[in-house]
Amino acid sequence: MTFTLTESLRDSISGAMENQDCVFLVDAARGILVAAEELSEDIADTDNYYALPRWESSDGYSMMEDFTSQLHQPLAQERLLETLHGGRGVFRNFKTVLKDYPEVEKKWHVFKNSRIQSYISDWYNGLREIWGLEKLDFLGEAEANLVHDDFTFRQIDFSRDKESILEQTTILPEDDITESVQAALNFLWRKQFESFDTANQRGFICHSLSEDFAGCITSAKASDTSDVAILTNLFVPESFRGLGIGSELLDMCKADLKNNGIKWLILPNIIMPETMEPLFLKAGFRKMASGYVADLQQN
Numbered sequence: 688m689t690f691t692l693t694e695s696l697r698d699s700i701s702g703a704m705e706n707q708d709c710v711f712l713v714d715a716a717r718g719i720l721v722a723a724e725e726l727s728e729d730i731a732d733t734d735n736y737y738a739l740p741r742w743e744s745s746d747g748y749s750m751m752e753d754f755t756s757q758l759h760q761p762l763a764q765e766r767l768l769e770t771l772h773g774g775r776g777v778f779r780n781f782k783t784v785l786k787d788y789p790e791v792e793k794k795w796h797v798f799k800n801s802r803i804q805s806y807i808s809d810w811y812n813g814l815r816e817i818w819g820l821e822k823l824d825f826l827g828e829a830e831a832n833l834v835h836d837d838f839t840f841r842q843i844d845f846s847r848d849k850e851s852i853l854e855q856t857t858i859l860p861e862d863d864i865t866e867s868v869q870a871a872l873n874f875l876w877r878k879q880f881e882s883f884d885t886a887n888q889r890g891f892i893c894h895s896l897s898e899d900f901a902g903c904i905t906s907a908k909a910s911d912t913s914d915v916a917i918l919t920n921l922f923v924p925e926s927f928r929g930l931g932i933g934s935e936l937l938d939m940c941k942a943d944l945k946n947n948g949i950k951w952l953i954l955p956n957i958i959m960p961e962t963m964e965p966l967f968l969k970a971g972f973r974k975m976a977s978g979y980v981a982d983l984q985q986n
Contacts, residue, residue, distance in 0.1 A: 688735050689818050690715035692811045701803050704742040712736040740810035742803075744778075751781055754798045759929030763788040790837050790930050834931045838901055840939060843892045845885035848903075852892070853877055855900050855922065879955075880920040883907035888919060889947075891939050893932055901927045904936040906944060906952065914950040921954075937970045945983040954979040 690696075690713060699720045703711040710723040715735050726736070748771075755767045763784070770780045785792040812822040843852075880888075890905030902923035909915040918940075923933045944952060954967065955978045964974075972979035 688715040689814075689820070690718050690737075692807075693718060696720070697804070697807060700739055700807055701800075704739060704803065704807075705747070707744070711739055713739065737814065740806055742806070747778065750799060750802050751777075753802075754795055758791065758794075760788065760791055761928065762926060763791045764929070790927075793837065794930070834935045837930075838893050838895055838932065840891055840893050840935070843888075843890040843903065843905065845888065848892055849885060851900060852880065852903050852905070852920065852922075855903075855924065876920075876922075880905060883917070883919050889943065890920070891936055891943075893923075893936060895927070899927075900924065902932045902936055904940045906940055908949070909953075914948060916944050916949045916952050918952060918954045933966050934970065937966070941970070941981065941983055950982070950984055952981045952983055 696713070696718055700711075700713070703709075703720055711720045712723050712726070713719075713736065714721045715737060720739075721736075751767075752771060755764055755771060758764045758767070766784045766787075767781065770784050771777060773780060785795055808823075815822055884907075888905050888907040890903060892900075893902040895901050903920060904918070904922075905920040906916045906918050909917055921933065921936065923936075941952060952972075954972065967979045967981075968974075970981065971985065972981040
């Protein structure tokens with residue numbers, strides 16, 4: 688007997704897969720889960736009942752490893768890696784660490800749900816193949832826009848935000864440079880922002896729900912008649928990196944400039960960490976000399 692994978696059944700299966708204390712089966716006739724211990728052995732072996740996709744602790748551990756490896760929040764990633772290599776109590780300790788990083792914890796739940804739902808979809812399509820039915824294309828649930836759930840974005844008001852931007856903006860520290868070189872790099876990065884009159888700049892600023900500064904982006908037209916803008920600042924504090932804030936700020940900036948007739952956005956020659964390069968390439972920029980340029984008409 689076949690059965691339809693309803694949303695309700697899918698949710699039940701998702702919860703049951705991680706239950707190590709009880710074995711559940713799908714009751715195809717009723718489209719629900721039943722505990723195997725409640726059925727006689729003869730009944731459980733009939734075509735009316737199906738075992739759930741196999742999910743063991745090793746699968747859960749691999750999922751945590753995959754999530755941690757792609758996490759771009761350095762502080763949280765370091766602690767999670769220590770937990771994964773810490774021996775006993777890995778699953779409990781992993782959850783404990785996540786509690787200290789609410790934004791990362793929400794990303795974990797989205798990642799985990801997506802992985803498990805994909806696993807269930809593959810299992811169900813395997814059954815459909817046995818039943819002689821075509822496989823279904825399951826559209827994975829789009830990742831929730833956690834950035835806008837946990838952070839606020841608004842256009843910059845330079846009369847009240849300028850000093851905050853100058854105070855917060857720094858270059859990501861490098862291990863192989865001295866403090867004096869680091870200070871000089873910070874000076875150059877801020878100087879680019881200050882070199883343009885704030886009256887000619889526009890941008891966006893991000894704060895956490897507790898009003899902590901979480902990032903900013905600014906740009907200025909190359910001239911009054913130009914269709915080219917120059918990126919004068921992009922900064923996200925270390926504690927908020929890896930949460931998608933930088934990408935969201937870039938997308939908002941590009942859309943705003945495009946709506947205001949700007950065709951090109953340039954990040955000119957400037958020293959910045961190599962770790963920022965993937966962010967610009969993903970946002971549609973291409974390397975040009977030692978800077979980057981994006982065609983806003985193509986993005």
